[in-house]
Structures are given as C-alpha cells and as structure tokens.
Amino acid sequence: MLARQSSLNAPDRELDRFRFRVALAGVAVFAAFAVLIARLFHLQVVQHDYYTTRAEDNRISLVPIVPNRGVIVDRKGTVLARNYSAFTLEITPSKVDDLDATIEGLGRVIEVLPKDRKRFRRLLEESKTFESLPIRTRLTEEEVARFAANRYLFPGVEVKARLFRQYPLGSIGSHALGYISRINKRDMEMIEEKEQTTNYRGTDHIGKSGIEQKYEFHLHGETGYEQVEIDAGGRAVRSLSRSAPVQGNNLTLTLDSKLQEMAEKAFGDRRGALVAIEPATGGILALVSTPTFDPNLFVDGIRTDDWDQLNTSPDKPLLNRALNGAYPPGSTFKPFMALAALETGKRTPGQAISDPGVFNFGGHQFRDDKKGGHGSVDMFKSIVQSCDTYYYMLANDMGIDAIARFMGQLGFGQRTGVDIEGESPGVLPSPEWKARRFKRPEQQKWFAGETISIGIGQGYNSYTPIQLAQATATIANNGVLYRPHLVKYITDSRTGERTMIEPEPLRVLPWKRQNIEVIKKAMVGVNISGTSARAFAGAGYVSAGKTGTAQVFSLKGADYKASSVKKELRDHALFIAFAPAEEPKIALAVLVENGGFGAQSAAPIARMVFDYYLLGKLPKGAASEDDVEED
Amino acid sequence: MAQQFLHRARVRLVEHIDGPLLFITLALMATGLTTVYSATYDANSRLLAQAVNMAVGLCVMWTVAQLPPQKLMRFGVPLYVLGIILLLLVFLVGVRVNGATRWLSLGFTRIQPSELLKVAVPLMLAWYFHKHEAVLKLRHYVVACLLLLLPFALIAKQPDLGTAILVGAAGFYVIFFAGLPWQVIAGLGAAAAGAAPFVWTMLHDYQRKRILTLIDPTSDPLGAGYHIIQSTIAIGSGGSFGKGWLAGTQTHLEFIPERHTDFIFAVYSEERGLLGNGILLLLYLLLIGRGLMIAANASTLFARVMAGSVTLSLFTYVFVNVGMVSGILPVVGVPLPFMSYGGTAIVTLSVCIGILMSIQTHRMLVRK
Numbered sequence: 001m002l003a004r005q006s007s008l009n010a011p012d013r014e015l016d017r018f019r020f021r022v023a024l025a026g027v028a029v030f031a032a033f034a035v036l037i038a039r040l041f042h043l044q045v046v047q048h049d050y051y052t053t054r055a056e057d058n059r060i061s062l063v064p065i066v067p068n069r070g071v072i073v074d075r076k077g078t079v080l081a082r083n084y085s086a087f088t089l090e091i092t093p094s095k096v097d098d099l100d101a102t103i104e105g106l107g108r109v110i111e112v113l114p115k116d117r118k119r120f121r122r123l124l125e126e127s128k129t130f131e132s133l134p135i136r137t138r139l140t141e142e143e144v145a146r147f148a149a150n151r152y153l154f155p156g157v158e159v160k161a162r163l164f165r166q167y168p169l170g171s172i173g174s175h176a177l178g179y180i181s182r183i184n185k186r187d188m189e190m191i192e193e194k195e196q197t198t199n200y201r202g203t204d205h206i207g208k209s210g211i212e213q214k215y216e217f218h219l220h221g222e223t224g225y226e227q228v229e230i231d232a233g234g235r236a237v238r239s240l241s242r243s244a245p246v247q248g249n250n251l252t253l254t255l256d257s258k259l260q261e262m263a264e265k266a267f268g269d270r271r272g273a274l275v276a277i278e279p280a281t282g283g284i285l286a287l288v289s290t291p292t293f294d295p296n297l298f299v300d301g302i303r304t305d306d307w308d309q310l311n312t313s314p315d316k317p318l319l320n321r322a323l324n325g326a327y328p329p330g331s332t333f334k335p336f337m338a339l340a341a342l343e344t345g346k347r348t349p350g351q352a353i354s355d356p357g358v359f360n361f362g363g364h365q366f367r368d369d370k371k372g373g374h375g376s377v378d379m380f381k382s383i384v385q386s387c388d389t390y391y392y393m394l395a396n397d398m399g400i401d402a403i404a405r406f407m408g409q410l411g412f413g414q415r416t417g418v419d420i421e422g423e424s425p426g427v428l429p430s431p432e433w434k435a436r437r438f439k440r441p442e443q444q445k446w447f448a449g450e451t452i453s454i455g456i457g458q459g460y461n462s463y464t465p466i467q468l469a470q471a472t473a474t475i476a477n478n479g480v481l482y483r484p485h486l487v488k489y490i491t492d493s494r495t496g497e498r499t500m501i502e503p504e505p506l507r508v509l510p511w512k513r514q515n516i517e518v519i520k521k522a523m524v525g526v527n528i529s530g531t532s533a534r535a536f537a538g539a540g541y542v543s544a545g546k547t548g549t550a551q552v553f554s555l556k557g558a559d560y561k562a563s564s565v566k567k568e569l570r571d572h573a574l575f576i577a578f579a580p581a582e583e584p585k586i587a588l589a590v591l592v593e594n595g596g597f598g599a600q601s602a603a604p605i606a607r608m609v610f611d612y613y614l615l616g617k618l619p620k621g622a623a624s625e626d627d628v629e630e631d
Numbered sequence: 632m633a634q635q636f637l638h639r640a641r642v643r644l645v646e647h648i649d650g651p652l653l654f655i656t657l658a659l660m661a662t663g664l665t666t667v668y669s670a671t672y673d674a675n676s677r678l679l680a681q682a683v684n685m686a687v688g689l690c691v692m693w694t695v696a697q698l699p700p701q702k703l704m705r706f707g708v709p710l711y712v713l714g715i716i717l718l719l720l721v722f723l724v725g726v727r728v729n730g731a732t733r734w735l736s737l738g739f740t741r742i743q744p745s746e747l748l749k750v751a752v753p754l755m756l757a758w759y760f761h762k763h764e765a766v767l768k769l770r771h772y773v774v775a776c777l778l779l780l781l782p783f784a785l786i787a788k789q790p791d792l793g794t795a796i797l798v799g800a801a802g803f804y805v806i807f808f809a810g811l812p813w814q815v816i817a818g819l820g821a822a823a824a825g826a827a828p829f830v831w832t833m834l835h836d837y838q839r840k841r842i843l844t845l846i847d848p849t850s851d852p853l854g855a856g857y858h859i860i861q862s863t864i865a866i867g868s869g870g871s872f873g874k875g876w877l878a879g880t881q882t883h884l885e886f887i888p889e890r891h892t893d894f895i896f897a898v899y900s901e902e903r904g905l906l907g908n909g910i911l912l913l914l915y916l917l918l919i920g921r922g923l924m925i926a927a928n929a930s931t932l933f934a935r936v937m938a939g940s941v942t943l944s945l946f947t948y949v950f951v952n953v954g955m956v957s958g959i960l961p962v963v964g965v966p967l968p969f970m971s972y973g974g975t976a977i978v979t980l981s982v983c984i985g986i987l988m989s990i991q992t993h994r995m996l997v998r999k
Binding site for chain 1: 959
C-alpha cells in the first residue's frame, strides 16, 4: 500500500494529503492551546483567591517587636534591674547545613570560646525549631564590623541587637529580685496555660525566680508587631505596617537597697537569713539570704561551671533561706507563748513560778539551760532571762491545741503570701498535723510530753524566717497582721499611673492592749538588761528583742559546748526585734545557721540594721570601707 | 539615480521578508523585552543584552530569509554531520555543569552543540525525503527514524531532556509531514505506551522526581516542587488582569526561580493576568497559523515538510513551556520563544522564522 501511494507519483493528491495533515496539525494546535487557556483560567479565575492568599502569605511576615522589660527600683529609686542593648551573634540552626563547620568558621573571624560552644549546644537541645540561638553575646563594635565583612560566608548567621537584663547591684538582693533566663519548655507550657503565647512570640527570656518571676506579666509588656515584606530568601524588604510594643510596667519595691547591702555584709561569710519588715504596712525593707548569687550570670545563659558551682555548693546559694528555710524558732518563740498565756488567761504578768532548773514530766527531765534555775520567775523575767522552765510549765498548762490555735493566728506554719513564688509553709505542730504527717498509727498519736518542748520553740516547731518576722511585726503593730510584700507600687508604662500594693491588714487580732504592752516591755528589757543587752549597749533608740538558739540536733543530756561541736552541727542563732519600741518603724527576724547563741551572732546583725535604718549609721567596719578600697 | 538606488535597496531589504511573520515576531520580542525588564529589575544589564540578542536574531532571520530553499537544503547534510561530531565530542570531552554534560569548551567560550541540531535535524530529514520524493518507501521512513534517533539519544544521554524533546519533535514532524503512514503512527504510539515503564527505569532520578512532582508538587515543597508551586502561585495570584507591570510580588521578591529564563511566563502571567495570557497565546497562535499556511502553500516537498516541522516546533516550545510553568507538564528546560532571556534560543528561533520567510517569499518569486 505504501509503495502504491508513493509510486502513484501524483503531486496533487500528495499535496492534498499533506494539506490534510497540516489541517490536522492546526486542529491539534488549537486543542492544545485550549487546554492551556483552560488551565490558566482555572488558576487565574477559579482559584485566584486561593493563590492570592498564598502569594500574600509568601511575601508578608509578621515580625514581633519585643517590648522593653519593666525596670525595678528600690523604695528610694535606686535601680535594681534594668535593660541594656548589646549585639549578639546568632545562628538559625534550621538555615545552616553544617553547624560544626559554621561554628568552626566563625571561630576564625570572631573569638568563640569553648564555653560559648557548650552553651550553644545546651540551648540547641532545648530550642524551638526555627529559633535563632546566640553563639556569642556582647560583641564589641570591632567584632560586629569584622563579622559584617565576612557575612556572606555564613548564611543563617546574623548579628542581632538585643536587650539584655542587667542587675547593677550584682548579688545584692538577688534572692528578692530573682533573675530572668531563657524560656524553657516548662515556661512555654506556663505561657500557653496563661494564654500569653502571642504576646511571647519573639521573647526569649522570662523571670525565673523572685520578683522577676512573680511579676513577670507586669514586667514583660505587650509585644508589638511589624508587618514586613520579605523576599524568597527571608530578608525583610520593606515595612508595611507597625504596631508599637508597649514597654513593661516598672516596679518600685519596698526594699531599701542600702539596708539590704548593709545587712548582707553583716552576715559576712555566714549562712543565714534576715527579713526586715515595716510593721505599719508589711512592706519588706530587707530580705537577706546568704550566701547570695549574682543574677547577672543567668541572663545570657549561665555557664556550665557557674551553674555547677551554684548547684553543688554545700552552702546552697540558690536556696532562699528567708522563705524556704524552716527552722525551730528556739527562745524567740517565748514572747509569743507569753502573749498566748495572757490572752488565754493561763498566766498573769505578776504570777511567778519557782524554777529549780528542771521540769519533770512523765519521768522525763526537761532542763533549763541555767544550772540550778532562775529562782522565782514572773513573766517579765521569763522573757528577759529566757527561762525555759517557765515555758515548759506554761506549755503544759495551755495544751497543744490552745498553742496551735494562737500561733496559727499569728501566721506560724502558713505561707505568708509574700510576693515571691515557692514559699515553704513550715510546721505548726498540732495533733492534727501529726496525724497528717505520719503514716503509722503509733506515730500519729500526739503525746503530752511533746507539748513541753513546743513551749520553748523546739520540738516539731519549724518556721521560716519570714514567718518569724511577720509575727514580730504583728506584735510591734499591736496585733494588726499584714501580708509581707516586696512591691510597693506598679507604674503603668503607658499612663504613668501608680497602682499601690495596698497595705491591707490580713487580720486584726483581738489582743488586749495591756497584754501587748507587757510583752513589749519585756522585750525592751531583753535588749537593756537581758540576753542581748551587750549587743544593744549604747544604742540611740529603745528597741525590743528576743534571742533564740535552735538546736540542730539533740545532745541527749550532755552539756552543749559550741567549740567542741562541728560547725555544721552547732546550734542556729536567732534573733527577733523591732525598734523604736514605742513606735516601731522596723521589725525583723535574723537567723544565722550554726551561729551558736542568738545573742552572740544574730543580735549584733539586728543592731547594725537598726543603727543604719533608724540613725543612718553605718557599722564601724563598713563606714570606712570605701576608703579602705581606695587604698 | 540615487532615488532608484534607494528604491532598489528598499526592495532588496524587504523582498524576502514576510510581513505577518515579522510583525508577530516583533510583537513577541517587544513583549519579551518588557517582561525581561521586569524579571531582571535588579540587574538591568540583562535588558540590554537581550535587546542585542534580538537585534542579532533579526539580522540572522533576514539573512536566512535571503537564502532560497534549494540553498537551505544544501546545509542539511553538513550541518547534521557537524552536529553529530560535536555531540560525540561532548560525549567524550564535554564540560560537566550541574551534573549534566552539555557543553564543549572552546577555550574562550563554551558552546552547546545540541542547539544546532534543533535546525540541522529537520533540515537533514527534509533533504532526505526531498531527495527520495519519487520513490518513498517504508525503508526511507526507517532510515529517517534512525537519523533522528542518533542525535536524540546523544542529547538525552547528556542529559538534556528539554532539548532532546525539541530535536525529537522537530524530526518527527518532518517524518509526519513527509507522509508517515497512519498505521505506523498508531503502531509507534502503541509501542511508546508499552515502552513507558522501561523508559521510566532509564530516566535519571531527577527526571523521575520532576514527573512525580508534577503529580503532587506539595510532596517536596522546598525541593523539586518549589518551582511549580511558586510559578502557579504567581500565575494564580495574577488573576484576570494581572498585578500590573513591575508590580508582581512573586517576581520582585524573587519567589519565582529562573524567572528571566524558563519561568518567564510566570512573571508575565502574574503581571498581565489572564487577559495578557490570552493576547500572548493569540500571538503564538497567529505565528503558528501563518507557519502552517506557509507550509500548506509551499511548492516543494522540502519546503512543505520543513515549514511544517519548523512551525510545529514553535508550537512545541510554547506548549511545553507554558504547560510546565502552569504545572500540567513536568519541568524540562524549554524556553518560551522570544520571551525567555538567552541569545542561543533567540538565534535558533530566528533561523526558524527566517526559514519560514524564505520558503514563503521564494515561492512567490517562483510563481511570478
């Protein structure tokens, strides 16, 4: 057939055949173009809205603008926490193929120390996927310039200007202030729970403890947003719109940083805690826990060795002893016991007991620390000389339920509600507490003998220094109990409006005025002629106090000699006080761990604090300290 | 005297130019230049370079148009042989770029011999059929197929699927217009369908990926699918009337890859919309229509099959490119005629238009 077609050699038929094929080709071309037009119609008309959205999503990116964190100042306006701007070198791991090679290369341009790498690795482990992470912080201008010149070598690496938190006073007041650090997974969950996720887009630090943590949402501010047009490489090309961030609110604390500093120095290298409260408001003037730490270490990711040191030190510098340390109050418990006796009618001020130096109960001897006893002891003398026998008897007469009821009213054994997270409740002993605390029935029973040592602040008694300070302030304040607090007022960054943390009494205890006066008078006596007379000799004001010594472990009848006992096993020294006695401006509780007698180590600290706060006097050593440093 | 000379010069200048073809070509070139300007907004040296390419293209077109078909026919064998030799050289000593060996280094510059075959193969085959016009038998078709398969295989091997398809198509169109029997076409079609699985196994990984990507671009949104996703977004967001010249966000924010070369249609489409696309496709349709007319009216077998092949080649360029950019064909490197940036393509296409003009104008002279 082929042969026939060709051999026909009929040009006209051949041409017709060819033209037919050309016509067919034309039809095919039309059909193909119709397909193309249909496809384009589908994309550009039918799916136009969808693709418009996709194109907009492509080009528009919402960039969060992190607000400035609120500033924290003390009651006199001294800055405790502020922000400064610094350059960081950051890597976005998702945009980098070979992290190790990139870091290696960066090391040739800018100094990258092993600790920087270590920190980067740690951040990498806990980071979100598309985050940029700092490999170096606080770049110098020269380093920024050097990187800029080599920038093209490092895709996915950029220099960012970031705000850093700074605590100008360093370790002073660190347990009250707390610190901020990078947001971790737990923080993320908290933020989600509080429905703050949108506001925290772009934020990478958060308060981890103290005021920084408690007032996080006040300090943070509102994140602003900038709509930027980005190109395919993710670079911002131009800004489309912007909503400005709102700076975080500023906090003014009740804390007096000078007093705080002075008090911390007074502890020297001893472990302990001090809480000083303004009785009329509950405002905390000083909140000391030693040893302290430098919160600045945490801000751009704490170094591993610093962290290990803080965590493994036997002195536990990260422990806030003022709120989390629970100690037996020892003899500082006596004024409260005495007041309970008066209020419950178990004693009158003049009612005296005869103290043989020992109290026998159920075949057990409870000894007074003075051999042979104090003789005839009335209430005044019982406090001034700290007579144990008086309180053994009193406790026995009152019974545990009455003691627990009275002390509970004073806030013992409950969280004070201070504006710092993680406070310990301590232990207010009672039969109910014991039944809850122990599992075995034979342990759950309260023995009458256990009540006896409760009277002198030992036994199951276990309170935090802030509870002790709160109770002391309540006596100073004639029974009006305030919630201790650190923040005086919050200043709204937009309106400048101040929100006072109102000093609202939590409770007004229905104590008789004359009963309180008896206790106060006795406590004044303590500082004039009693156990702490030496510490307060020559003070230019009248103060009231009570020393205390809390046993760290029981010395089963043997005589206690501080020098013969290892330091960690020595007694804790305590002291509570307020001044001036007639119109108290400051009330405090001091604890020195393993400090021995309260009169010896704790009372002098209180004296220094009072001298400074009431008279503006610096302790002898500290007064010339500036000069010493000059030399 | 002078007037007469000028007149003669004018005649000489335009006598072998086909008005409609020239007009359409110039319209396409103008559209192409404005689009290249938009696509390379940040590097406008490209615009000048493309204008130069087009000027060179027009000169080549004019020159080719002056050559009568009989003379063109004589280029068939030498160009084909030269092309094959160069392809073999590429195969042996070619320069490897991005995993493909397509170039020959001449020291001062590099050339891509496969481009030559786009013209040489149809010329050769058209010459071959023309020579055996009177005695065409099945074996002539077989020989023609072999003549086509050799360069096709060499180019596909490089690998350069886009060019291989264009060369293969150009050759096939010649064979088709030369009267390849329908039974054979049907048989070949069936065979092709049967061979598809084997071809699949012979494809390179990246080629397979491109085909799979076409079926589901989102399967690899940052890799092979990225081109298609971004170009369809560009086209779709262009809507009915487009975002306006120089206002395409996908283009100017660099989301469209290869936006001044293979993917220039996405740029044009984003900024001109469906209306612009309609006009552009109409221009191509007119060009192809004019070409088919020229083929239908051509006086010799060589002229007929040559004109038909060249015209359908132009169609193939357009269809494969627009199909690829709009996401209905796999991604292969085929430029959009007179729109895509690149001197080689412009010159090759100009030769094609020149051939059409030569066939058209010399036929008329013959008739006169």
